[in-house]
Amino acid sequence: MTQRSRTRxxxxxxxxxxxALVLVAVGVSAIAPRVYGTWLLEVAPVLLAVPILVAGYSRFRFTAVAYRALTVGALFIALGAHYSYADAPPGEWLRAWLDLDRNPYDRVGHVIQGAVSALVAREVLLRCTPLRPGRWLAVVVTGMALALSGGFEIVEAFAGAVTGNVGEVYLGTQGDALDAQWDMLCAFGGAIAVQWMFHRTHDRHLTERLPRSS
Incomplete structure (x- = not known):
């Protein structure tokens, strides 16, 4: 087998x-979570995304950069779903280290959400539309990431309104009346940062590895 074949x-x-890593993580997170109803609400994006990605794998295979980002996002969700975002241990460690008033795990999660959605949107746009790398692509990608973040906030608000205590744990506002606005600002920052930091790597993966989708 040649080096090129091994790489492929x-x-x-x-x-x-x-x-497999994501499925194991989600399975482990389902073992005695804090609240099963909240766990289900939290992992719902992963449970929806995985079948879609698997079903479309033969027709639209993302780059390794996108799959890795999606995996990081899914693992972050699985951990938060098990403990609840307001009580996740990494957030408690960060809270103590930085002397914060609240567990920031959900804030970090929304930064990751913005970054992952931006990478996925960027790839879809570059492969399926006439848009090319540049300012307009960045504007559209950032807008799409913000739209997704806003959609999540609407879903979270609805879930909180109809599920009682489960929804309260799911929202994890920790008493912050501006929680939704801060979440969207974090997603905005994640979308901007990932495009600035990884656009060259992403473009290289798109050029080297993948054909355009059919």
Whole structure:
């Protein structure tokens, strides 16, 4: 087997490995979570996204950069779903280290949400539309990431209104009346940061690895 073939094989196997990692993490997170109803609400994006990505794998295979970002997002969700975002241990460690008034795990989660959605949107736009790398692409991608973030806030508000205590834990506002606005600001920052930091790497992966979608 040539070096090129080995590289291609690793690239083909990586999405399967990442998928297995996500499925194991979600399964482990389901073992005695703080509140099962909240766990289900939290992991719902992963449970919806995985079948879609698997079903469309043969027609639209994302780059390794996008799959890795999606995996980080899914693992973050799984951990938060198990403990609840307001009580996640990494957030408590960060809270103590920075002497914060609240557990910031959800804030970090929204930064990751903005970054992941921006990478995915960027890839779809570059492969399926006439848009090319540049300012207009960044504007559209950022707008799409913000739209997704706003959609999540609407869903969260609705869930909180109809599910009582489960929804209160799910919202995890920790007494902040401007929680939704801060969440969207974090998503905005994540979307901007990931495009600034990884656009060259993303473009290289798109050029080297993938054909345009059919």
């Amino acid at each position: 094989t690793r690239a083909d196997n990586e999405p399967r490995v990442l998928l």
